[in-house]
Amino acid sequence: MPGGVSGPFVRWLREIWEIRLYRYTAVLVTAVLVTGLFFAVRTALHEDRSCAPGVVRPENSDECVGVATAAYDFGHPQLRDAVNAIHRENERLKKGGYVTVALMLPYTASTPSTLSDIQHELQGAYLAQYQANHASNGQSPAIRLVLANPGATSDHWELLVDRLSAMAKSEDRLRAVAGVGMSTDYNKRAVAALTARGIPVVGSSITADDLANSAANKDAFPGLARVSPTNTDEARALASFAKVGAGRALLVYDKPGDPYTRTLQQSFAALIKGSPYEPQPFTPPADRSQEGTTANTFRQITHLVCDTAPGTDTILFAGRHTQLRQFINALGTRGCQDRKFTLLTGDEGSYLTGEKDLDHSALDHNLSVRYTALAHPDAWAKDPAKTGGSAADARTLTDLLARATRAPVGPIGETALEDGQLIIGYDAMTLAVHGIREATPDGRLFPSLADVGLQWPQVKGSLRVSGASGWICLDVHGNPYDKAVPIVELTPEGISRFVRIAWPEGEPPAKECLPPAS
Structure with a gap:
């Protein structure tokens, strides 16, 4: 009797247990799969922080920073034409036959006035790249231009410096960084880090005295040159x-x-x-x-x-x-x-x-x-000086700009010269190209990274750069000597009216443009 009762009872209990076990196991497996899928998706999203080749969103940031090596406009349509023009020029270059210059600017800035300046400086740098590759009687190396973004306030400068350092050692052959943007503490740190790693820098609109080399600071930024005068x-x-x-x-x-x-x-x-x-x-x-x-x-x-x-x-x-x-x-x-x-x-x-x-x-x-102003389109047309620059030098840029509305040079987007940024961007890139090509030894295709920054003290006399903003004659510290300074007046109509050229030394430099002993 007991055995007869216990047999069916035990089987019943076993069946109940197995059903519940299957259910618990199914629920547990489902939970594990869902949890795993959740973390897998989250991890995938977490790891995929790329914006474009060479450009990423750092942790805890929505900004796209880094070095754009393709046609990427950082989300600003007004930059698109210039970015596409640069990409076309870069794609035309023969693989292994160029060196790279990075234009460092805060491309993710959002204020209209800053974006306008970035657009114009980018256009100027591209025109200098195009001029170097197409109107220099076949001089080498060819110049590739890439966009380097440290962030809207340059607070991601460390990430950018690491990326640029890697490019200097790779087949990119980075040989200079131009631009930099405003004279801020972050940019000062970036320039210090770049030059400490042996990467030459050509500042376009930086004017702060403590972001410049001098005897007093024992050339704290070795390899830094500037095209704008100090404050x-x-x-x-x-x-x-x-x-x-x-x-x-x-x-x-x-x-x-x-x-x-x-x-x-x-x-x-x-x-x-x-x-x-x-x-x-x-x-x-x-x-x-x-x-x-x-x-x-x-x-x-x-x-x-x-x-x-x-x-x-x-x-x-x-x-x-x-x-x-x-x-x-x-x-x-x-x-x-x-x-x-x-x-x-x-x-x-x-x-x-x-x-x-x-x-x-x-x-x-x-x-x-x-x-x-750093530059003004009327400076050499309305107030020509006997030395220190010329209308002919300024026309080299304006003639090229006139061709940039259509192929093969352009289009590069809506342009303006009154704020001086296009002009100064062109001159900074021109100086970078000058240093790169002067540092290239006979019989060699490319200069060494170290030799480019050593060229700046020789940029004077007959080796000066005849910029669109005026002569660029550098002293032994890489600072422009007696650079033309346009004085500009703002009119009630919101127009920048050129007044006259002024000079730090009180008069234009002599025709030799040789800085005196300190």
Whole structure:
């Protein structure tokens, strides 16, 4: 009896257990598969951070940074025509017959004025590449151009430097980095890291004195050359033009500043040493393209401007373009409308023509705004000097630009010369090509990386570069000597009107263009 009962009962229990086991196992397997799939998908998404060949999104960032080696416009359609033109030129080059130059700019920037500058500098660099490859009587090596992006604020400069270093050792044969962009702390670190690794750098629009080689800093950036004058030279040229007097000027400056604003402040302060007026600081956001609350500070400073003695008629401004625009707007509503003032500033003034929030009516209220430009299309046409540059040198670029609206040179997109960026981008790339080809030994196809940066001290005299912005004669530290500085005035219509060329030395260089001993 017990055995007869236990047999069916045990089988029943076994069947129940097996059914439940199968169910639990199925649920467990499903859970494992789903979890595995989830992590696999997440890992795949996590690992696939690429944007284009050579360009990635770093961890915790949506920016695409790195070196674009294909036709990639970093999400900005306004760059597309120039990017495609560069790609066509690069594709035409014979494999193994070129060296590479990287144009380092913040391609993922979003502010319209910065994007406009990037577009124009990119166009200028491409035109110099095209000129080097098609109009140099077959000189070698051929030049390949790639786009190097350290991020909108250059905060990913370390990733970029590593990528560029690898390209210098590979078949890319990177031989120079041009451009750099603004004189910021991040860019200063990037230039220091690149030159420490033996990579030559040609700065286009960097003007900060502490982002330059000198005897004082024992050439802290070996292999760095620049085509723009330092802030000190810009200030000296401005002073020779405006005859700035210590008792007639008030200094307004960015505190704590960045490399550009700090050295401009120091240069301006030296010009008006002994002024009866205490310099007036303002503190912008860390990202100086943002508005912040500085407009409130500028409203207060305009009261102090009006409190100065009647003979004071000059305001020296050491700040970036967003704050410059805010200050001009504030001056337009100042209390002392009957007094005339001239605001003088550095090359950040070139951004004003693209500032849509600028109150142009401020310039109808006894206010003039003048600044030192890096280049201007009217400089050599309307104020030709006997030396230091020429209209013929400037026409080399403008003639090429006229051909860039169509094939084979173009199209390269909508162009403009008034902000000077296309011109200075062309000259920086031209200097890079000059250094590369001068460093190429007879009988060799390519120069060594180390030899390119050694060429800069010899770029003078008959070996100078006759740039579209003026002669580029470098001193032993790689800085331009007595470079032409166009003085430009902003009109109420928002146009940059060329005034005249000024010179850091007070007059153009001699025809030999040989810098004197320090």
